Structure formats: C-alpha cells, structure tokens
Amino acid sequence: MIRILEGNHAVSEAVRLARVQVISAYPITPQTHIVETLSEYCADGKMNARFLCVESEHSAMGAAIAAAMGGARTFTATSSHGLAYMHELLHWSTGARLPIVMAEVNRAMGPGWNIWTDQTDSLSQRDTGWIQLYCEDGQEVLDTTVSAFRLAETVNLPVMIVLDAFYLSHTFEPVDVPEQGSVDRFLPPFSPRFAMDTENPANFGELVPPGLYMEMRRNIQLAMESVPGCFSAIEEEFFFQFGRRYGPVECWMCDDAEVIMVVSGTITGTCRQVVGDLRGRGEKAGLMKIKMFRPFPAREIRNAFNPNQKLAVVDRNFSFGAGGIFAQELKAVLYQAPDRPRVFEYIAGLGGRDVTPKTLETIYRMTKEQDTPKMESVWIDLNVVDEGI
Amino acid sequence: MKHREGVPDIDYLYPGHLACPGCGAAIAMKFALKALGPKTMVVLPASCWGIIAGAYPQTGLKVPVMHTAFATAGAAASGLRAALDIKGDTETTVLAWAGDGGTFDIGFQSLSGAAERGEDFIYACYDNEAYMNTGVQRSSSTPYGMRTATTPGTSWKRTRKKNIVEALAAHRIPYAATASIAYPEDMIRKFVRARSVKGGVRFIHILASCPAGWRIPSESAVKVTRLAVLSNLFPLYEVKDGLHYTLNMEGNRPVRPYIRMQGRFSHLTEEEIERIQEMVDSDWALLKEKANCKQISIK
C-alpha cells in the first residue's frame, strides 16, 4: 500500500513490520519521530514489543545489547551526539555478535550546535564493526530496514541504517508499505544462535586472554567479509517478494562515462538528475551510489570502473587532517588494483548546507577540466568569513 | 549433618574462580545466588567480578552471566528483563551485580534511570569502597579517612561516603536494603524478599570487604564487615517504598576497633577517629529518626 511517509516514519513502519520485540531509545533531533511513532505503536498494541524509555543513548544501546542477549529482536535509533555517546557500546555489540538494528539519522557534531545533516557522526563509527547502509529515499529506508534484520540475524553483526537529517528524515514521499504477511514470509521470527538461558547457562563476554582475542577479532572480520554476498542473497529474496533491490553499490550510466560522480545518501537523488541532464547535453557523466559503507564493498567497486575514468567523490563529511571519508576508502580499495581511475575529492554540504544540482554540476566541470587530482580535498561553495568577529 | 537454617545448601559458584584469597565480593555472590537459585540471570558490568567470574572458556557461575560495559548495569538489566518478558519468561530473576564504582559513580545514571522507570530486577551493589580491580582508587563510596591510590598520603579522603541507599530510596523503589557478608541469614533473607517483591527495582547494598584494598589479613574479611555493623557504621536496615524503614539490629561497639584493624585507616589520629565516631553517631541517630524507631525489630 502506497502511503505518504516522512523518512523517519518509513523506519518506524519497517520496525513494526519486522515485529521487533524490544525497542530502547532516547530522544534526539532529528531521529525523534522514529521512536515517537514506535512508542505509539507499542502503546496502542499495533506492536507486541517492550518500549524502554531509557535515560541516555548509552543506556539505549546498553539495554538493546542485553535484550539481544536475552534473545529478542531489538531496535534503537539515534543521531549525532547520541551515536557518539553510544560509541563504547557499538564496539560491545559487535564483539558480542548481536544482531541489533539501529536507524541513525546523519546530523552534524557540535560545537557549534548544528542539527542538520552531515555524515561525520556515522562515519566516525566506521571501526566499531557495525554494518552501515546509507539510504537515498523513503522507500529505500523502509526496504533496507526490513532487510537489515535479515542481514543482522544472518551474520550476527549489528546493522546501522543511515539516513540524512531532514532531507530524508523529515521529508514526506510516497512509500509502498508492504503487507504484514509478505514481510513475515521474508523475515521469519528471530531464532538466535545463542542467548541467555537458565537451562543452558553460559558466561558471555568475559575475559579473553591474548591467546584467543585475536582469533575472535578475525572471526568478526570473516563474518564481515560474508556480508556483501549475504546482502545480495537477501536482496534477491526481497526482490522476489517485493520487486525492489538496491545492491551494495549502484552504478548508473557508468560504462562509457568519463567522469563518474560517487555519492551517497540524499545527494544521490540530486545527482541522478544532474547526470541525466548532463547526458542530455552529450556529456559522458555517470553515477555511483555507495549504499554499503561497512563492510566497504571493495570487489564491487574495483569491478565497476575502468582506468581511464575520473571519479568525483562528493563527501558530506570530513576527517580532520585527512579528507573526505568516502574518498579515502575508495582510494584505499583502488590502490591495490592493477590499473585504477583517478580520484577527485570534494567536500560539500556539511552541517546541512544545500547540495544543489548547480553544486554537483560545478564538481563535474572541475573534474572534467583537470587531469590530475589535487592532494587535498576541494571544499565547495565556501563563503568568505571574517575570522576577526 | 546439620545445615544452617536460612542458608540454602546449594552453591551456584564453582570453585576455581579468580577472586583474591578472602574476597568479600565472592562471599557476597555466593549468598546472593544461594538465595536466588538457578532461575537467575546475572548482568555483570566491569568490576572485580568481571574477573572473578573466570576467563574464557571457563565460567565461575552455574547461572547465565552477561558481562556488560561499566556504566550499563541498570540499562542492561532493563533490556534483559524486557527480552524475557516479551518471550513470556516471568519466572527468571534478573540480577544486576555491580561494584561501588559501577553503582555510586559511572553506573549511577543508568541505575537511577531504571529505578525511576520501575524496572523489574534486583540490583545488588557489592561495595568494597574503592576501585579495587584497578588498584584501589577512590570512588564516591570511599569513606571519610581512607587512603587510596588517588587519595594518597596526607590527601586521604576527607569527604563522606555517598549514601546510596538513601539515594535509591528517594526513587521510591519498592525495596532497598543493606546487607553484610558477616550476616548470611540476613543477606539471604533480603535477597529472597527482593526476588518476591515486584513493582520496581529492588536494591541491595552489600558491604563486601577487600583484604588487599582495606589492608587487612584475608582471614579478617568477614569479621571486619561484622564490626562495621556492630559499630553502626554500616547499619543493617530495609526501606519499603522509599518511606518505611526497618532497622534490623542495633550495634553497641565503638568504631575504633573497626578502624584500627584496617591498614587503609592506619594514618588516622585518635581525634580523627573521634570525628568518624561523631559522624557515625549522627548518621545512626538520623536513621533511627527515619525509622521512627521506638523498637528495633530483629529479623
């Protein structure tokens, strides 16, 4: 059934359909609508779940971890500082191999306080072992959230569904909300591979000596390495059931492109229009959308380009002292390829600044006109400011 | 062979666990699980017990345990309880088991949140009055007069120990109590009571000595906690619904022998001990007033 939903509510609908059993959450703009809706669903019986209004994000994840240890399908949502506050427990949930699903609404980190979109919050968590899936629109948010439970429970790793603040979280779009029955067929009840059980007592998460810690870390990586394959298999089923799929990366008009715009999140939608317009004008433009940031889909990316192409990576994030984070990751996976395209790096839209078709076309032009990428990221549309104020 | 009434026979600790010799925290857990039995799940934040419970692939407990991050005992117990509830398991008791650091300090917010929400679990704090696992640094449970690695030399701690039971009672939780490892029947009775009470977090504050940190011979580990009770320095009492106080016993000994038997207080002068005595006396008077205690009920 097609409904007009804001991005946050697409998450809520997916969580309802996934028959999540425990939700723990703490309010933070712009994530709040997700859990408000879910608390209503729990209150009025649309969901048979326990909703824990905890006193902090740290506790939200702490409770989620324990609920997953108890064998319940578990969900939480957060954003920005909330995610940073959870940081310790993101590591914990991965180490404990718990299939927790979390919606993370990209928001800038303070100070100065800024509630608008920026990917630096989620990308700062890239080493915590969470699977990260970035979404372009409301439909993708819903579909990805439903699939995320399948994926998390298959590989025993937590999954973060990432959506842009306001541009996606608060933007209403038509979303096809599937029937409960079809979701049930796609997503069976959670059957944990381990859980707290008084009949079969075990001690979870205890002291591990150096002689075994490394093996356990390696084991997490092995699970991570299976993720792109598992995700594709799950999407195959999803496609069979619902007729939609996204892939870890999506290439559009890339085969003969001279300049390929590499984007993620809501910038993708804008970029589709820009690339379409450029193609209409005879420009050999292409688009690559990176949906899966962790694990970074190296094989899919290496196979997507030819050495003569130029890649223009648009990062709505920044790693101080380095550069745009998607660009770094991309360069890293391409470095080991025998022939590799040139990577041009652009920083745009931080703190919710609008990334317009004009911005993206500027990036396209700059890339097309240069032969060699600059060493540093290029910051787009910077205003002149008086630092003396 | 006669066994003690009020002390169930079965233990849920395995020998071979990693507690130091004479560990009061190990005794505390032993009593708690004797009371709660096999249908118990333990939530264990970072603390001495994080080590005592054993190293992979061994476990020191016969009940399920989940280790959790330092600050999260209250939240984790809430989450586990939620999972059990939603799966229809109302029989199992969730026991959050934290040290004083994990309760008074870093875990206080999480505990307070759970207490305010009225979560259904038992929270036990085994209090050894400092961060013992990391080498005896002060916590907000460290008492006046104690020397620790972070209150060293002449900078021994000059602030009072946080009154955690009062803080929890202020949340109007259905049941809060103190216990000492020197009184097994009393502690076990309180855990049994805590298991049966519903309608919120049940909080039990256990004085559990640490021979290394308190600088006492290991064999005195039980005796020292008894003296704490007998000198009213650590009174045994219960608070129902945050309002109704029951004092379990009244001590009649001065604090001096308790203080003097411990190396952690060895630097204190007689005047400073007298000051501690005054604090204990006024705290006890205040407690008695709260209990509106015309008679002490000994249970």
Next chain:
Amino acid sequence: MYEQAMSKIPLLISRSKISTEGHKTGEWRFVTPSFKEKTAPCRATCPVGEDIPRIGMIASRGLIKEAWETIMAENPFPCVCGHVCFHPCETACNRAFLDESVAVHHLERMIGEAGISEGFSASVLKTPSNGKRVAVVGSGPSGLSAAYFLSMLGFSCDLFESKDQPGGILRWGIPAYRLPEWVLQNEILRVEHMGVRIHCNTRITPERIGEIMDNYSALFMGYGHGRSVTMGIPGEEMAADGLDFLLEIRRGNLPAMDGIAAVIGGGNAAIDVSRSLIRLGAKPLIIYRRSLADMPAFSKEVNAALDEGVQIMETAVPVRIEEEDGNLMLRLQKMRAIGKDPEGRSRVVPDDSAPINLCVQHVFTAIGAQSDGILNPKEEGNDRAIPLSHSMFTLSKIPVIYGGDLTNAKRSVSDAIASGKQAAMAIDTYFHHGFDAIRERLNVSRVGDRDPLSMAIYLETDRASRSPKVISYSDINTDYFSNTPRHIPQTIPMLRGELSFMVKEPVFSLKEGVGEASRCFHCGICNDCDNCRIFCPDISVSCVENGRRINLDYCKGCGICVAECPSGVMELEEEQP
C-alpha cells in the same frame, strides 16, 4: 538459503560453559587450613574426662538422651555426679572470661535425672563378651566404676561388698540432702543392668584372695577407707565416730538431738556431719586445726554449712576430753601458722596461749579414714607394679589393681570413678597388649595431655582424634556469643528450722537446661555451625561425616574458616615447601 547462509557464518565469541574447576586455585595458597578438633579446658580438668563441650552441644539441641549417652561413655554416674561433684570444669570454663562459666553441674544433674526418669539404658555402649572374669572388691564409686567399665569392655564382673547394700561412701558417707537415695539406687541398678553381679554381705578376707585368684582373671581392690582415723588424745572414747553417725542416719536412724556438738575435722566428712547435726536439732561447731581457707572440704559445702548456721572454730586442736556434770569438757589448744606445707596449706604449731575449755554436749570426730587393709599394695614389694595416677597395677598370679581411696591423692567421688575407669583400661590393655603396653595405652588415652582418661579415646571412637591442645579463651571467636547470664535454678529461700534431709536445690527445667547448654562455647569441637562452609569464598569446604573436609585443590588459604570458627576447631598452618 537463509539457513544455509546462517550455518556458514563463523561465530567465535567469548561464551564459556566449562566450569572454573579446571583452574586449581589451591596453587595460590601459602597457608593451609585444617579441621582439627581440640580439647576443652573443662574436659581436661574433669577427673573422669567427660566430653563436656559435646554434652553441651548436644544438650543445646535438646537431645538429652544423646547427651546422657555421651556422659555414660565416661562416667556411669551422671546423676550422682550432678549432685556431688565439686565441678572443677566450671572453674576452667572459658566462658567465665566473657560473662560467667557454664553451669555444667546443674546441666549434668538435669541430664542425669532425665536418664533415670526416662529409663535410658547404657547397654548400647557394651562390647561383646571376651570370656574373662574380674572380681571387684568394694562397691564404692571406684569399684562400681571399675565393674561398669570392665563390663563395657566385655569382661564379666563379680562385685563383693561387705555391707548389706552397695554404694560405699556414696551410700554411707554422703548425707541424703546432698545425694538422695533414689539417685544412688537407680544408678547402681544401671550398673547391674550392664551385667555386673553384686554380692552384698560378702567380706573379702585375705584368706579368700587365693580363692579369687584361682577363679578370676583379674582383681580390682576398691574397698576404700572404712575405718576412721583416731586422734590419740585422752578421753577420745567419749567422742562419737562421724562416719558411723552418717551411716546410722542413712540407715534411717534419725535421733533428735540438742546442745552443742563439736565436730573435729575440716574435710567434707566434717561438713556432712555438721550439716546433718543441724538437721537433727543440734548446734554444730567445727573445730579445725588450720584456717578456714585451708579446709579440704569443697568450698561450696563449707559455704552451705555456714549459711545453715554451722559455726567454725579455726586453728584449734583438741587435746583432751573429760566428762563434767553430764556434759563434755573439750580442752583446745590454739594454733598458729608458720609457713606452708608442700601441699600449700598452712603449717601450724601450738601458740603460746593457755588451753581453752569448751563445754559441749557431743563430740564427733571426722578427721579422716583409713583402709581396713586386706592387701596393701605398698607392702607387697612386687616389682611388677605400675603406679598410675589413680590406681596401682600389680601383677602377681593374676593382675591385681588397687584403686579408689587406697591410691588416690584426691579423695573425691569423681576421682574414685576415674580410678575405676583407669583400672578397667589397664586390665583390658593387659589382656590385649600385655603388661608393657599399659603405660603407653593409658598415656594416649589422656584428655589434653592431662591426667583425665577418656574411654572414648581409649576405644578410638569417632571423636577420639582430637588434638590434645587445650583451647584458651583467645581461641574462641566471641563475636558469636553475646553476654548471657548463667541460668540458675531457683533456690527455695532457706528458713531456719526448715532444714531437712531433702535436696533443697532444684534441678533445671528442660528449657533452662537447653538454654544453659547453649551458652557453652563448645571449645575445640565442631558444633556443625557450618560457618567454615558458609563463609568459604572458594566453595572449598564440604560436610563429611564427623566434620568438614577442605578441598585443597581450590582452597586459597584465606583463613576465613579459621577466623570464623566460633570454637577454635579450624587451624591454619604454613604450607610446607
């Protein structure tokens, strides 16, 4: 596909199900606790070596029959001793350091009376017959005890008594207000129930000894001191013999008396005579050569006598008795102390004053008794003799053992019982292990390296392995004992003229007795309080029969079990490298 995918995903997490028992924390230990029962001071002081802490422990649980049987293992006369023993146990009691000593004496009497009223039988303690016969001469406390313990050890006993009823000093020497007839009757009957044949009116003369030696495997001589010592002063024939007087009273001859009755002597007999006299209407005056503090009589008895109105004249010695106007004129010489004798009593000599004349109506002598002398061990000259603490073992044709007052330094009922027990052990050892083994076997049967002998230790019964170390007050964890006053059975207020030959001190009620037994520290013995097991942080103490076992695989040697043992049973030793 989903399940397939799941099964392939690696999942190695810190999830542990193996117990820590594989981790032998005992390796950390440098001191080792052990469970070792020890000796209580009361028991080490009790002439008969009664297991008083165990009796206290059992009685505190209300198990009166078991408590009684525990006494009977060491002493055939709980009720007699509950009335007449001078209870040195109470003086030794560690509890006195906390508040007051445990009223062992009252407890024993309560248990003893229960044994009679409930008809408990001691025959469970009997071992099978060994086919040997022993003759016992004299049915006083030593002879009865020898016969009782010999029966317990499987001997068949014939006990010969010259008088018409058995009991010796118990019957003829102790007044009924101290030891009622029914108590004696019942406790002697129980000895007979052990299989002892008592032959009364059978005087063993030296001539019959040979006959006995032909028919018996061993002979115990416990005929005691039946003949009073004389003063050797002019007019002595006008004085009555105190022991004869007591005997007449026990026979039921209670003449009304009046006037002043002088009683010469300072021992228990003098007190008994005086207290009997006051009951018959006379005004007794004890005349003793030394000071009050030197009197050999039990101080409790002396105090009771003073309470009842008996007068005592110290440091005076009769030198002559004359008749004058139907009264007796007693001439007394006052004495003065000049230092101490080897036993610590004052040495006295006549002072310089002139003799005093005292007009009295009666004079009784009670200055001691001596043997009738059938056989005197000291005159035998047999070098096959072993002088023991409470008896003398000699070997002629058959073993002949002398005991009771014939050999005892201290002439108390308890010491007489100890003597009979020692003789029984010596005879038993002789037949099982030979003459040379006697000293050693008796030596190892001692309680706490002191004189008392324990039959339980001799028989190596369950509690025999106790360490001889005597528990002192500092070994007790007094945290487990709160100040509790000693229970005192309510004494009926005494009024002049109400004195009778009935025992006036009431016995404990069961509740009082159990309450009093609960005051016992149970020094050195395990009372199953379970502290060691309950407090062990390492789950390394378990219950086994007769105590606790420490699992040294895991015990870290913290010592809590030792510190928390209320009674000093657990001990800590440094680990041997």
